[in-house]
Amino acid sequence: MTHSATDTRPFLDQVRELLGSRGFTDDPDLLDPWLTDWRGRYTGKALGLASPANTQEVAALVRLCHDQCVPIVPQGGNSGMSGGATPDTSGTALLLSLRRMDTIRALDADAREIVCEAGVVLQTLHDAAEKERLRFPLTLGGKGSATIGGLVSTNAGGTQVLRHGSMRAQVLGIEAVLADGSVIDTLTPLKKDNRGFDLKQLLIGSEGTLGIVTAATLRLLPEIGGRRVIWAGLGSIGQARRLLLHCERMAGDLLEGFEVIPRHSFDAVLDYLPDARNPLGGKHEWHALIELVADRGADDTLDPIVEQMLETALENELLDDATIAANEHQAEQFWLLRESIAPAERAIGPAAQHDISVPVARMADFVAEAVPAVERQFPDHEAIAFGHLGDGNVHFHVLAPRGSNKEEWEAAQAKEVSRFVYDLVTRYGGSISAEHGIGQIKVDELQRLGDPVALATMRAVKQALDPRGILNPGKLLPLASAPDSP
DSSP states (O other): OOOOHHHHHHHHHHHHHHHHHHHEEOOHHHHGGGSBOTTSOOBOOOSOEEOOSSHHHHHHHHHHHHHHTOOEEEESSSOOSSSTTOOOTTSOSEEEEOTTOOOEEEEETTTTEEEEETTOBHHHHHHHHHHTTEEOSOOOTTTTTOBHHHHHHTTOOOTTHHHHOSHHHHEEEEEEEETTSOEEEOOSOOSOOOSSOOHHHHHTTSTTSSEEEEEEEEEOEEOEEEEEEEEEEESOHHHHHHHHHHHHHHHGGGEEEEEEEEHHHHHHHHHHSTTOOOSSOSOOSEEEEEEEEEETTOGGGHHHHHHHHHHHHHHTTSOSEEEEOSSHHHHHHHHHHHHTHHHHHHHHOOEEEEEEEOOGGGHHHHHHHHHHHHHHHSTTOEEEEEEEGGGTEEEEEEEOOTTOOHHHHHHTHHHHHHHHHHHHHHHTTOBSOSSSOOTTTSHHHHHHHSOHHHHHHHHHHHHHHOTTOOBSTTSSSOOOSSOOOO
C-alpha cells in the first residue's frame, strides 16, 4: 500500500490528536535515529514515530491503524540483531515506540514476581529486583538499552540459559494488543491453567507479528549468595564438551554459565582492550569461562565443590590449566573478556555473523567440522565459533579477507557464506536463529530451510490474528502482499 502526502495527512492528524505532542512526531530529525537498526544494516522510512504512554493509547492507535490499513513496526530499545524493529523503505509504516511505557507496575517480593511495562530497560529491572534482595535470571551485553517488550518479543537468551532457560521460561503472564486493537490480558500468573491454548507462549518470540506486548509478569529468584568464576585453558572444543559434562555432574544446579572462546577471539580481545590481561598467562587453543552460583545462605558449599571439580578435571585431563577469580572485580574482568569478543572482531574488519544453535550434544562436533569446512570453501576467510556450550548456541562468525571492502563483500560473498553455514546447521538438525530472532535478515533462509508444515502453520496463525497484515510486515514471515484494504 502506498500513500501520498495528501492521503496520510488526515491519518497523521488523528494520531497526533490521540497521542498529543509528546506521543507523536514526524519531525525528520527526531525520527532519523530510530530508522536504522543497531548493526547499521537496515535503514527504512516511516510516516512518523508514535510513542503511546499506556496500553489504552496503544490499543486506540492500533485500532486506528487497523481501520485505515496502516502498517505498524513496533520498537523497543532498537538493540536487536536481525533488523526486526526497522521499517522498510516504502515509508508507509508507522513506527511504534514502547519506550515511554517504562513503569514497573508491581513487585511482589514474597511471590517473587514483577510486572513490567514493555519499555522497562533490563538494567532497571535488575536494579529493582536487587533492592528486594532478588534477581532476574537473564542478562546480556545490551542490558542498558534492551527493553522487556523486545526481550519477550524475540524470546531473548543470554549467558544464563544453561540453568534458567530463555525468556520463555521467565514470563508468567502477558498483556498485549492484537491487530484489531483488542487487548489480551494474561498478567495474572497461574501455575495450573487448562483453559485451552497458552496464548502468552504464542506471542513470546513472535517478533511483533501477532501482537504488541505492552507488559509482562516475570519470575524473580533469590539473590545470589555467592559465585565462583573460573577461567580454564583447553586444547580443543571436544575437551571443552567433556569438561562441561564433568561440571554438570559435579556441580548440578550450581552451574550457571559455561562459555567457550577460541584462541583467535581471545587474542583479538587482548589486542582490543587496552588493560586486558590473560588470566592464565600461557597459550591455549580454547578457553572456557565457567560460573557457579549459590543462593543466599548456601554460599559455603561453593568452594569445596569448585576445588573438587577442578582437581578431578585436571586429573582426568579435562583441562590444561585453570584459575578462579579472586574477587568480584576479577570475576567481572573475566566476563568483560567474553563480552568484548564482538566489538574486538568488528575492529578487525567485516564479518558474517550467525546466531545459530545445534543440539547440545552435537555442538562440539559441529564446530570441529564447520570451521575447517567454511575455510576450505571460502579461502582467505577465517571462521570463528564461540558461545554458550551448555545450550548449543553457537555464535559463528566468518571474517572477510583482510582489506575487503565491507559493502562489496557483504553484497556478494557474505551471502554465499551464510547460505553455506545455514546448510551445515540444518544438516545437524539445528536452528538458523538461536536468540536474536528472524527479523528481516533471515526471512528468506527460513523459507528455504524451514519445515514446510511448520511454516504453513505459522502463516495460518498470522492470517487468523492479523488478516490485514499490518503488524510488523516482512518480519519473521515473508510479506505475501500489501495489507488488505478496509
